Amino acid sequence: MASYGIINNTARFKLLSTLFLAVSLLFGCNDGADTAMPASTSRQVSTVAIHRQAVTLTMELSGRTTPFRIAEIRPRISGLIQRRLFTEGSDVKEGEVLYLIDPxxxxxxxxxxxxxxxxxxxxxxxxxxxxxxxxxxxxxxxxxxxxxxxxxxxxxxxxxxxxxxxxxxxxxxxxxxYTKITAPIPGRIGKSSVTDGAIVTAYQSTALTSIQQLDPIYVDVPQSTTELLRIRNSVGKGQFKSNSQQPEVQLILEDGTLYPHEGTLQFSDVTVDQTTGTVTLRAIFPNPDKTLLPGMFVKAVVQEGVDEQAILVPQQGVSRDHRGDPYALIVDDESKVQLRRLVLDRAIDGDWLVVSGLVPGDRVIVEGLQRLQPGTEVKATPFNPAQGQAATPAPDAQPRKQGAGAE
CATH class of the missing domain: 1.10.287.470 (Helix hairpin bin)
Structure with missing residues (x-):
């Protein structure tokens, strides 16, 4: 029995020694790894340099097409329709005979x-x-x-x-x-309400047919008075210049395609619709192919003016906090991250128009934003939008100004 106890104690001692050796080797390896790692590393980020530039400001308004001219055809004398001389739905010329009353x-x-x-x-x-x-x-x-x-x-x-x-x-x-009823305007004629042999009376309430001139064609879009006042205040304060000439208008069709012909803004109505609080803007467009038909729903892109000192920032460089307020992270002169609160106006293509929060010369981080905190030291390289990644400049390369308005 004594010999069994000695043997058991010996086995326990060997087991404890083996465990101690394994733990020592494990901690020794970790210490070596920590010693091999650098004390600190700088994160790689891509930045875009902010500069001022001239930007044409536009607004997108929904509206409908309206014929340039409409003529309802009615007889000026009473009599019997002897013949109808047009094809319904066809284009007619001014002065073309439409109906013949028994003369x-x-x-x-x-x-x-x-x-x-x-x-x-x-x-x-x-x-x-x-x-x-x-x-x-x-x-x-x-x-x-x-x-x-x-x-x-x-x-x-x-x-x-x-x-x-x-x-x-x-x-x-x-x-x-008057026995020859002619077209007063050129355009596309609609269906006829009478046939040959019908009796008509002078200046009757029911029109025989109607003609709509489609080339050119109007587009009527409502604009809120709030937006109208904002534009006038911006022009008055000199924030941007209004177009003294008739501004050009682009048209987006119902299927999302861009209408190939540009139009011009004709006038803004002087009466406010009390039910909607809007005024009507009317633009005129050429319509040689009769693509636009009366009553079509379209979107008009109208020029507001030109902001010659605009600041744009890529949308991917703007984040929002838990309250939804926008902010951007920039790299300062010490290569450290700083947070800037922003006031935005609108989206222009892939950029945000910045009202305040950024100044020319700021370097906004657009890549490498994940888990980035203010005060973090980073290594910034210019962002190359063509390649979608940072472009590493040569050591002696000088920063290049972007655009005519770069500062």
Missing amino acids: APFQAEYNNALAGLKQAQAQLQSVGSKAERYEKLLEAKTVSQQDYDDAASALNELNARIRSLQASLEVARINLG
């Missing part, structure tokens, strides 16, 4: 008025000659004053009748011309 009764009225005028004109020579003779005889005391007055009165009455008949002939001629 027979109006031709008869014209002929009657013409005959009455010629009859009166034939009597004019006889009555006029009689008045002249009586005037000479009156001087010779051969006829009485009453006879001369009657002859002169008959002449005046006939002249008045001739003028009346001339007016009646003109009315008959106009009504005869």
